[in-house]
Amino acid sequence: MTGPTTPAPSSWPASGSASETRSSARLILAEAPVLAHNYHPLPVVVARAEGTWVQDVEGRRYLDMLAGYSALNFGHRHPALIEAAHRQLDRLTLTSRAFHNDQLVGFAERLAALTGLDMVLPMNTGAEAVESAVKVARKWAYEVKGVAPDRATIIVADGNFHGRTTTIVSFSTDETARAGFGPFTPGFRVVPYNDLAALEAAVDETTAAVLIEPIQGEAGVLIPDEGYLAGVRELTRRTGCLFIADEIQSGLGRTGRTLAVDHESVVPDILLLGKALGGGIVPVSAVVARREVLSVLRPGEHGSTFGGNPLSAAVGSAVVDLLATGEFQRRAAELGDVMDRVLAALTGAGVTSYRVRGLWAGVDIDPALGTGRQISERLLAEGVLVKDTHGSTIRLAPPLTITEEELRSALGALKKVLG
Template sequence: MTTGHNLDAELVPVTAATRAELARADVHSAHNYSPLPVVIESGSGAWVRGIDGVDYLDVLAGYSALNFGHAHPELVEIAREQIGRLTLTSRAFQHDRFAQFCADVARLCRKDAVLPMNTGAEAVETALKLARKWGYDVKGVPHDRAEIITCSGNFHGRTIGVVGFSSDPDARDGFGPFPPGFPSVEYGSVDAVADATTENTVAILVEPIQGEAGVLVPPDGYLAGVRRLCDARGILMLADEIQSGLGRTGETFACDHEGVVPDVYILGKALGGGLVPVSAVVADRDVMDVIHPGQHGSTFGGNALACAVGSGVVRLLETGDYQRRSRELGRHLHALLAELPGDCVAEVRGRGLWAGVQLASGQPSARVICERLLARRVLAKDAHEGTIRIAPPLVISREDVTWAVEKLAEALAE
């Protein structure tokens, strides 16, 4: 794949038109985001165009929602055809895309059953409900005593239930009181999980790689150790693969790097192909069948448009091409990042086409570096603790990967 874009352009200033549009949005929108000063009007592959007429290389990919790039032709055609035929019935009635979607996602995950939702946070909440219900109905935990172990540094969404076990003060301060039953332990430590386990523990919720925390990769053997502990103590392993899954790390799932199959997969983001919000909880029947009619649902979950696009995503993944691209281009990306000067970069973490560039002490903030990248036509986003996240669409070219890191080196040296 070639870029087709001028990679030698001068620094791009923020135009008056962009500032005006940002100010117009600020008037009536909630101030829960502080976006970089760019307004995007179109996109294709790994590139987007702003209202200023400038092309930008997107190396964030919607936090992995755009694994297959902007406006993937096959997925767009699927969506276009489906929109003109049927979009929504609610789950009160069956539609002709539902059975195939469930079969496709179950096959991808090597599981029996799929419970479709819309957003990642909804899928996490669904998995938590499922684990608690399993704990009461199957494990025999006393009523209202179930505990689900969580990990420090986690990011699983923005609902009241989820932010209650976040360790990020921005996510949780001012939103309590929070539901009980979610003890938190050190991420990456199997011993910490073991020490927190009680007779009321029904599950552990874990991200195979923590994205929002700065693309933190746990020690080798951690996921396999958690899997063995869950088996030994009769608890469920819930893997939040919303950001790490569906090709991002060079395998279909990040758990695959250790040969681990969790009891429950939690999927989202890329499952919608960057077109529609699609999420799912996937498990075998001995877990999934504790949920009965009327106990959980969603009007839009499993809608016809979502199912059609989601099935298209599974077909793309089953070619293996995107996982291969992530592995090969990921090696190239990490090799280039390793050459960045040590006085600017303290550490590079990640796997596949996913990296967290940890800035060295004394450097400008990650936000400032991202603003410098914006001026160089590269769209990246800062994470917690001075980290720049790099997670481009899996369709990015090798040339564009090289160019993005060159621009990062320039931004660090400015």
């Protein structure tokens, strides 16, 4: 392994620490009998991390170009986020929502102000946020819109990825996610992504909401045509249903704006956030919505023991404070232009096509050169971590703290493995 040319943090020792007695190979083999086989990770065992770099148990260093599927937008162990977590750990970590805590209201105020919406429903994981939004949209449909009981429908897009719960996989079009998990939850209609005419044809008096990802991440960073999101907003407003934007991957600076919908100056009725909201430290998600929408929930109808816990709220507040400066949005936009230019130069030289929005790219590799998994493994050998998605597509989503030198180094490694 040659590795990127940019130096990793000099404060790290030459080898790992806690797991030194077990090699990467031994640790990987040890997983098989005790861990469910629901993932197929790349063969690297990470022991520590800082900023854009991770280190395995043998001391090899890698540039992280995945950032935990955007959960690590601010890099590994960002000092401001670590400090917020440490400070709160010394005071209070959990009360449950049976009691108030002194961190939650500040978090909700900050997040509502950042997004331009009114109220916050704190949860833990992205899938929980999606499930919560489904419940809220249905209840809104019955109590506000007047849909007949148990008749509410939600329209989703083909190629969607909103999570892996039984309700969510019920409206997935990925057979790997669905097969063997039926019977499926009814009440969903699937239309082609980026097709306003098909969406309009699917809306009727039972439609509670339209749930879409402004950019489809798992599908390969698919970016809709200019005007699509504004069209969805106009259609849902005109037909009297809710627009739910799932920004769990695309939100919080990733695309060069605070939210992907900001590229079209769109404000949805319900916004779903997660991943980066916890700073890579704790799982934090949120349903953020207009007051008249979230007000349909009453005590006892929905909840979470850990949702809104003071540790999560303290870290989430620190995340919002980082975004409030605009620095990370600017960095994503500027470095996204660099990534765009480099990938353009690789098109026809191993790259068949690509899509970039901010520091987020889906890169389609010539299948003759290998699958996405094979390309990811070759980049691993060069000291760069990426992850494949469907076919020969890889995703690039580095921490927003990456330097231009580090970014160019990682893209240079991609050029090398395609050569």
